[in-house]
Amino acid sequence: MPTIDVIDVLAGIDPDSAIDRLRARRPESRRHAQGSYDALFAPADTAHASLAERAAVATFVAALHRQDSAVAYYQALLAREDERLVSTVLHLADLAVGLTPAGPYGAFTGENAPESVPGPRFVITDVASTYVLGDRLSAALEHAHLLTLHPRDAGPADLQRLEDAGWSATGIVTLSQLVAFLAFQLRVVAGLRALQDARAVVDPAVSITEGAGR
Numbered sequence: 001m002p003t004i005d006v007i008d009v010l011a012g013i014d015p016d017s018a019i020d021r022l023r024a025r026r027p028e029s030r031r032h033a034q035g036s037y038d039a040l041f042a043p044a045d046t047a048h049a050s051l052a053e054r055a056a057v058a059t060f061v062a063a064l065h066r067q068d069s070a071v072a073y074y075q076a077l078l079a080r081e082d083e084r085l086v087s088t089v090l091h092l093a094d095l096a097v098g099l100t101p102a103g104p105y106g107a108f109t110g111e112n113a114p115e116s117v118p119g120p121r122f123v124i125t126d127v128a129s130t131y132v133l134g135d136r137l138s139a140a141l142e143h144a145h146l147l148t149l150h151p152r153d154a155g156p157a158d159l160q161r162l163e164d165a166g167w168s169a170t171g172i173v174t175l176s177q178l179v180a181f182l183a184f185q186l187r188v189v190a191g192l193r194a195l196q197d198a199r200a201v202v203d204p205a206v207s208i209t210e211g212a213g214r
Contacts, residue, residue, distance in 0.1 A: 048171035063093030106150035139165035
């Protein structure tokens with residue numbers, strides 16, 4: 001049974017469409033992107049980060065990227081793993097999106113200080129939400145916001161907060177890999193959707209494939 005290509009699903013790419021054929025020109029990139037997804041969302045070992053935690057973080061991060069199709073996709077994964085978390089994660093995602101600029105932002109030091117862009121740090125203060133999520137997932141969502149929108153502000157104290165909430169070193173690495181992968185995946189999806197929305201592919205042999213081969 002062939003593996004579903006999640007980027008195709010999120011971007012709404014139809015089989016044998018012009019953009020499907022465009023992606024087929026880079027089979028290794030396509031395979032590695034899906035392989036990374038499989039490693040993070042269908043891992044052999046979930047001891048350090050559960051499937052529900054991974055899906056919750058992905059739902060939250062997709063909302064920060066303002067990608068509705070990805071929010072719906074990862075929300076469905078979360079509902080399958082732990083439905084009681086869904087409404088709280090979506091509520092916090094709405095708060096985070098309303099609170100923060102699109103990013104990236106954060107503070108530089110030294111000669112790069114003029115490039116600093118102010119922005120808030122997302123902290124879950126709602127007791128009811130913390131009760132539903134627990135300390136681990138609450139800390140994970142706060143850290144995911146940091147890595148997604150203002151990674152330049154991350155420091156040792158942020159890793160310590162994760163450790164204090166019960167995350168192991170391996171779990172913290174997994175969490176960071178997850179957020180980084182989503183940044184890649186959702187940017188690819190945004191680009192593919194832009195191509196489709198602009199109807200850029202009329203004759204793929206002439207329009208897009210020429211640029212892709214440069």
